[in-house]
Amino acid sequence: MFNNVTASSFIINSGGQITATVPVNGNGLITLTSSLCANAVSATPFTISSAMVLNLKIFVEGFYRGSGTMTGIISPSITDTMTVNLADASPPHNILYTSVSTVSTTGDGAFNFNGVPLGISYYIDVLHRNALETWSAVPLNFNSTSMSYDFTNSQTSAFGSNLKNLGGGIFGMYSGDIDQDGDIDVTDLAMLENNTQLFVSGYLVQDLTGDLLIESADYSLLEFNYPLLLGVRKP
Numbered sequence: 001m002f003n004n005v006t007a008s009s010f011i012i013n014s015g016g017q018i019t020a021t022v023p024v025n026g027n028g029l030i031t032l033t034s035s036l037c038a039n040a041v042s043a044t045p046f047t048i049s050s051a052m053v054l055n056l057k058i059f060v061e062g063f064y065r066g067s068g069t070m071t072g073i074i075s076p077s078i079t080d081t082m083t084v085n086l087a088d089a090s091p092p093h094n095i096l097y098t099s100v101s102t103v104s105t106t107g108d109g110a111f112n113f114n115g116v117p118l119g120i121s122y123y124i125d126v127l128h129r130n131a132l133e134t135w136s137a138v139p140l141n142f143n144s145t146s147m148s149y150d151f152t153n154s155q156t157s158a159f160g161s162n163l164k165n166l167g168g169g170i171f172g173m174y175s176g177d178i179d180q181d182g183d184i185d186v187t188d189l190a191m192l193e194n195n196t197q198l199f200v201s202g203y204l205v206q207d208l209t210g211d212l213l214i215e216s217a218d219y220s221l222l223e224f225n226y227p228l229l230l231g232v233r234k235p
Helices: 186-198 216-228
Strands: 009-012 018-021 031-034 037-041 049-057 064-066 078-088 095-104 108-117 120-127 140-142 146-150 164-167 170-172
Touching (some): 049 120, 095 120, 140 146
Antiparallel strands (some): 009 018, 031 037, 049 108, 078 095, 078 120, 095 108, 120 140, 164 170
């Protein structure tokens, strides 16, 4: 038995080795039962690792266009690429697993992780190329191969309520951390100002509004967030 759940099948190999088909349910103790001897319990708990998908919903302030949609930058249905980390629930909250995927214009993204032990809690850490890094409010218990988390329906879904109110009960990541140093500050403002004066266009980190142009609208957005002295809020 694996954590009190019976293996669906097993084979006794040579040398006393046993190969078993087991349920995916995280950590526990292995118990061997035989009519010839008493139960034997493993001294070391087992850990079952598996492929797992995290279905994330998240918006980026500058790309948001209202009515639950963002600008399609990569394609008409895809907004941009994001990186999602799973961090240890215990201090110092080290990053343990990383996945990179795209997020659709409706804010939905599927992030695949391999070798993640189930039944363990992790913080969700989200990064985007010009938005402020955002952590989940609390660790999420990853007890299934398919998990979901929504950053858009409540400001308190992020640690420290570090989400921008986009209106209509929708929330998103703050735009403006162009240099990805964990703060929206004067350095970001300077990087944007230089490109605004040059009328630069393209897929650039300074494009906060997602229209592939570096212009006054990007500067206004960053200028509004900059006085707030925004920084990453994480455990």
